[in-house]
Amino acid sequence: MLTLDDLLRQITDPSGREIFDPATGATVGRAPMGSTADVDSAVARARLAQVAWAARTDEDRADLLVRAAAAVESAAEPLAELLTREQGKPLNGANARFEVAGSVAWLRATAGTALPDETVFDDGVIHAQLNYRPIGVVGAIGPWNWPMMITVWQIAPALRMGNSVVVKPSEYTPLSVLALVKIINGVLPEDVLVPITGNGEVGSRLARHADVGKIMFTGSTATGRNVIHDSADSVKRLTLELGGNDAGIVLPDVDPSAVANEIFWGAFINAGQTCAALKRLYVHDDVYEAVCTELIRVAKETPMGNGLEEASLLGPVQNRRQFDKVRSLVDSARAAGARVLVGGNPDLEAPGNFYPVTLVADVDNDNPLVSEEQFGPALPIVRYRHLDDAIEMANALDVGLGASVWGSDVDAARRVAARLEAGTVWINAHGSVHPMIPFGGIKQSGYGLEFGVEGLKSVSVPQVISARH
Ligand code: NDP
Numbered sequence: 001m002l003t004l005d006d007l008l009r010q011i012t013d014p015s016g017r018e019i020f021d022p023a024t025g026a027t028v029g030r031a032p033m034g035s036t037a038d039v040d041s042a043v044a045r046a047r048l049a050q051v052a053w054a055a056r057t058d059e060d061r062a063d064l065l066v067r068a069a070a071a072v073e074s075a076a077e078p079l080a081e082l083l084t085r086e087q088g089k090p091l092n093g094a095n096a097r098f099e100v101a102g103s104v105a106w107l108r109a110t111a112g113t114a115l116p117d118e119t120v121f122d123d124g125v126i127h128a129q130l131n132y133r134p135i136g137v138v139g140a141i142g143p144w145n146w147p148m149m150i151t152v153w154q155i156a157p158a159l160r161m162g163n164s165v166v167v168k169p170s171e172y173t174p175l176s177v178l179a180l181v182k183i184i185n186g187v188l189p190e191d192v193l194v195p196i197t198g199n200g201e202v203g204s205r206l207a208r209h210a211d212v213g214k215i216m217f218t219g220s221t222a223t224g225r226n227v228i229h230d231s232a233d234s235v236k237r238l239t240l241e242l243g244g245n246d247a248g249i250v251l252p253d254v255d256p257s258a259v260a261n262e263i264f265w266g267a268f269i270n271a272g273q274t275c276a277a278l279k280r281l282y283v284h285d286d287v288y289e290a291v292c293t294e295l296i297r298v299a300k301e302t303p304m305g306n307g308l309e310e311a312s313l314l315g316p317v318q319n320r321r322q323f324d325k326v327r328s329l330v331d332s333a334r335a336a337g338a339r340v341l342v343g344g345n346p347d348l349e350a351p352g353n354f355y356p357v358t359l360v361a362d363v364d365n366d367n368p369l370v371s372e373e374q375f376g377p378a379l380p381i382v383r384y385r386h387l388d389d390a391i392e393m394a395n396a397l398d399v400g401l402g403a404s405v406w407g408s409d410v411d412a413a414r415r416v417a418a419r420l421e422a423g424t425v426w427i428n429a430h431g432s433v434h435p436m437i438p439f440g441g442i443k444q445s446g447y448g449l450e451f452g453v454e455g456l457k458s459v460s461v462p463q464v465i466s467a468r469h
Pocket residue numbers: 141142143144145168169170171172198199200201202203204205207218219220221222223224226227241242243244274275276373375401441445
């Protein structure tokens with residue numbers, strides 16, 4: 001049985017950078033610090049390996065992804081433990097074990113999804129076929145909130161389509177990704193999947209590299225813009241999953257006790273550190289107090305603590321920078337007259353980055369807690385009277401990843417959903433994703449779709465072969 005210590009021994013570098021547990025401040029391990037020179041050698045290796053990888057049959061690549069899924073599954077417990085220690089998310093709930101299981105599920109689903117060549121035209125004279133070819137080397141740059149799952153979202157379709165991949169994890173959570181890649185590489189041919197570590201400069205070098213044909217990037221909108229600039233000279237293909245500030249609109253016909261749990265977890269999954277989490281809630285005046293009361297109830301019932309404790313369902317904020325951001329947004333909302341219903345009072349002397357679940361009512365729509373992405377455990381709840389106003393407020397920002405509508409009449413909710421500017425609108429749910437349902441943002445939340453057949457198309461290049469009969 002592989003243990004966490006075995007895993008750490010395989011991936012840590014004794015002279016590397018210390019990685020700290022956000023729950024305790026203790027050292028988890030030491031991550032190698034890569035350089036821009038390492039990017040160049042990683043890309044060169046991946047480029048060489050890609051030729052043989054692309055020459056394999058599609059079935060062969062799919063089979064290797066299935067075997068990779070089995071390998072990750074058999075190392076699930078130490079991987080989950082590492083994720084808890086490095087990222088902070090608890091083992092239980094929709095957290096570390098869930099993330100590892102999701103990584104397995106996405107590897108399997110990607111193996112099971114095909115993108116066959118299509119005949120797009122045939123009039124008896126001309127036969128035109130659309131084939132999906134590999135791009136070559138794909139660069140995968142990821143964030144620290146769902147490090148393993150997002151890595152799989154980026155690498156699995158790219159590998160399936162015959163690309164090789166160079167992966168650069170966030171500096172905050174490199175060990176989780178290095179461990180995952182180590183396990184997957186136990187079944188893949190050498191250099192088809194090459195990890196590199198390092199800071200933004202390393203990511204930037206990957207985005208600029210002339211031999212990288214595509215970047216799959218998940219992170220902030222600011223860094224996404226840098227990736228666009230860096231990749232322009234080589235006219236790279238890009239999939240950008242950037243920041244969001246998802247709105248939820250609660251209609252007056254809602255049953256507050258029926259939706260409170262879903263709204264709560266839509267907002268507080270992974271302590272709010274989720275791209276498509278519910279980040280601002282617009283509630284009709286008729287049900288405003290009832291919805292607040294129900295959310296307070298769920299918040300008080302939900303245990304937060306060290307993620308290694310089986311009872312914990314909420315963990316710390318992953319890093320101090322993000323903790324300070326959440327704290328300052330809540331403090332300024334309170335100073336502006338908003339009503340803190342629960343939370344908002346972190347113990348600054350205690351170890352770890354624990355910020356309590358915080359609900360903030362009677363907050364103005366132009367308050368920074370509403371208009372900026374908090375990316376942490378604090379939810380602003382804005383009151384509205386007219387639906388048109390709620391829709392206008394929801395659409396007012398320059399991001400559009402997800403949104404949700406909550407109400408008893410699903411047809412009425414659908415009509416509201418159609419007016420919202422977001423890549424996905426959920427009804428009576430928020431943030432749920434599925435390997436066969438395309439996912440992506442609009443506006444400054446990015447472009448390109450992941451998952452399912454659309455996800456495979458985005459890591460390939462279309463080629464038309466047009467032949468005379
Ligand atoms: P960042 O944008 O800071 O970092 C993302 C990744 O980009 C990291 O690996 C980072 O490396 C790397 N990077 C930094 N600078 C550059 C550069 N110039 N060129 C290339 N790569 C670079 O995001 P965070 O990790 O802080 O994640 C939080 C943000 O990401 C939130 O705003 C959130 O909304 C968004 N996000 C969006 C998701 C989505 O699907 N839309 C999902 C998850 C998060 P390093 O860490 O080493 O600096």
